[in-house]
Amino acid sequence: MHMGMPESDHPDIRELHLFSDMEHENFSTLMRGTYLQNFPAQVDLITEGEQSDFLHVILSGAVGLSASWNGRETTMATVRPVSTFILAATIKDAPYLMSAKTLEKSRIALIPSLDVRKVFDADNNFARAIVAELAQCYRSVIKSQKDLKLRTSLERLANYLLRQQHLANGPQEFELKMEKKRLASFLGMTPENLSRAFKGLQPYGVEVNGNLIRISDQEDLVKFAKPFSLIDDYSI
Amino acid sequence: MHMGMPESDHPDIRELHLFSDMEHENFSTLMRGTYLQNFPAQVDLITEGEQSDFLHVILSGAVGLSASWNGRETTMATVRPVSTFILAATIKDAPYLMSAKTLEKSRIALIPSLDVRKVFDADNNFARAIVAELAQCYRSVIKSQKDLKLRTSLERLANYLLRQQHLANGPQEFELKMEKKRLASFLGMTPENLSRAFKGLQPYGVEVNGNLIRISDQEDLVKFAKPFSLIDDYSI
DNA sequence: CCAAGCTCTTGACATTTATCAAGTCTGAAA
DNA sequence: TTTCAGACTTGATAAATGTCAAGAGCTTGG
Numbered sequence: 045m046h047m048g049m050p051e052s053d054h055p056d057i058r059e060l061h062l063f064s065d066m067e068h069e070n071f072s073t074l075m076r077g078t079y080l081q082n083f084p085a086q087v088d089l090i091t092e093g094e095q096s097d098f099l100h101v102i103l104s105g106a107v108g109l110s111a112s113w114n115g116r117e118t119t120m121a122t123v124r125p126v127s128t129f130i131l132a133a134t135i136k137d138a139p140y141l142m143s144a145k146t147l148e149k150s151r152i153a154l155i156p157s158l159d160v161r162k163v164f165d166a167d168n169n170f171a172r173a174i175v176a177e178l179a180q181c182y183r184s185v186i187k188s189q190k191d192l193k194l195r196t197s198l199e200r201l202a203n204y205l206l207r208q209q210h211l212a213n214g215p216q217e218f219e220l221k222m223e224k225k226r227l228a229s230f231l232g233m234t235p236e237n238l239s240r241a242f243k244g245l246q247p248y249g250v251e252v253n254g255n256l257i258r259i260s261d262q263e264d265l266v267k268f269a270k271p272f273s274l275i276d277d278y279s280i
Numbered sequence: 281m282h283m284g285m286p287e288s289d290h291p292d293i294r295e296l297h298l299f300s301d302m303e304h305e306n307f308s309t310l311m312r313g314t315y316l317q318n319f320p321a322q323v324d325l326i327t328e329g330e331q332s333d334f335l336h337v338i339l340s341g342a343v344g345l346s347a348s349w350n351g352r353e354t355t356m357a358t359v360r361p362v363s364t365f366i367l368a369a370t371i372k373d374a375p376y377l378m379s380a381k382t383l384e385k386s387r388i389a390l391i392p393s394l395d396v397r398k399v400f401d402a403d404n405n406f407a408r409a410i411v412a413e414l415a416q417c418y419r420s421v422i423k424s425q426k427d428l429k430l431r432t433s434l435e436r437l438a439n440y441l442l443r444q445q446h447l448a449n450g451p452q453e454f455e456l457k458m459e460k461k462r463l464a465s466f467l468g469m470t471p472e473n474l475s476r477a478f479k480g481l482q483p484y485g486v487e488v489n490g491n492l493i494r495i496s497d498q499e500d501l502v503k504f505a506k507p508f509s510l511i512d513d514y515s516i
Numbered sequence: 517c518c519a520a521g522c523t524c525t526t527g528a529c530a531t532t533t534a535t536c537a538a539g540t541c542t543g544a545a546a
Numbered sequence: 547t548t549t550c551a552g553a554c555t556t557g558a559t560a561a562a563t564g565t566c567a568a569g570a571g572c573t574t575g576g
Contacts, residue, residue, distance in 0.1 A: 432532075432533095433532080433533075434532095469533075469534090470533075470534060470535080472533090472534075472535080472536095473532090473533060473534075476533095490542095
């Protein structure tokens with residue numbers, strides 16, 4: 045770990061919506077105290093219940109967020125570059141509600157919360173950006189909650205596939221970005237059930253081959269999944 | 281509906297954490313454009329998918345938030361005075377993700393979003409308060425999501441009862457604040473199942489009589505429910 | 517190369533949850 | 547008061563989901 049970020053990494057962070065509109069001087073202030081670290085896969089970055097003094101920004105790789113209770117564990121989300129994670133806990137100076145672990149080799153910037161708060165007061169654009177980011181996070185969880193409460197596991201899987209397809213710009217064939225075990229947990233079911241759910245989507249034109257998904261009858265799947273912007277469109 | 285709030289209503293809003301630390305002048309600016317309305321019970325205030333230009337503040341009564349998809353509906357939350365609701369949509373100027381309906385006769389203040397954004401830029405205390413409020417909302421949904429994904433319906437009910445008891449300052453006997461039909465939907469189950477779940481908690485010392493709940497063996501129920509601060513403590 | 521360990525799948529079965537169909541109870545309106 | 551509508555409960559049954567056990571396939575490290 046080393047103190048102060050190399051100039052070459054600034055652009056990655058600067059392009060994050062959170063930082064893109066702020067004053068150059070304030071951005072520099074933030075970066076001066078920032079640590080940059082490279083982590084291998086499967087490293088625990090944050091443990092549920094702990095306190096932290098850093099805002100995390102993932103620059104490359106992937107980080108998984110999970111939560112646990114009474115010996116059970118569930119996958120809450122996957123964070124990919126370039127974005128922040130666990131902003132709310134950092135801001136409230138409250139214990140983390142989720143654990144974070146690298147899923148792949150990842151580069152992560154750690155910005156001291158104190159600096160974040162200081163600059164927040166000095167820079168209205170930054171303040172507005174934090175509010176926008178938090179609002180976005182909030183709305184994402186609400187959507188996810190609606191997905192969980194209003195849909196069966198088969199429907200959740202169908203809509204997940206359509207969302208992934210959309211993210212890949214709509215090809216007939218695309219790859220799953222996480223292992224099925226994790227996907228199952230993310231969708232709120234067991235791995236066994238996920239296997240069966242994939243089979244359950246065969247009649248709607250879904251073919252599975254390892255991590256490769258092929259949607260042979262788009263219309264049929266959409267008709268079954270009934271994707272809905274207020275649940276599945278993460279851009280609004 | 282009338283424009284501009286009577287002076288007598290300001291204190292209610294002023295004591296909201298969101299407004300308590302802001303400059304008097306800025307607060308006045310907000311209040312000048314604010315509408316105040318009294319609604320009877322069962323009035324639709326907001327419909328999922330619509331846009332709105334007002335931040336809502338509930339001053340008395342109760343408002344229910346719900347979401348729907350494909351003919352199904354679920355209860356997401358209950359909002360009680362004094363607090364704001366659907367702050368995120370207002371800030372992002374995005375469509376509401378949930379519908380809002382008065383559960384009882386309610387008094388609600390509507391603050392124009394434009395004014396909120398304007399004052400946000402001028403008043404750092406207000407900006408910080410909005411961020412804190414949003415972070416709080418976000419964390420609440422995360423907790424709720426953990427509750428849903430990590431617990432069975434029986435465990436969710438048990439912990440819900442313990443939370444309600446705590447809110448009532450820990451009496452052995454207390455009243456349910458919502459009808460069981462709504463509670464079932466909130467907890468993610470059917471009314472039939474809720475009935476059975478109450479019976480399922482009898483062995484742990486839970487007695488139900490209409491809306492009256494009696495926890496005769498606190499220790500036993502806690503031992504079963506295993507309440508956990510990172511799920512059940514809404515103050516952190 | 518082989519062996520170990522892991523994911524993934526499948527089948528059998530158990531459990532949980534939902535659905536359907538009565539029926540009871542309660543509160544409000546006629 | 548009577549009646550009605552709705553909430554709530556209960557039982558029977560169906561559907562969804564989880565658990566357990568076994569085996570196939572893949573990756574990895576020796």
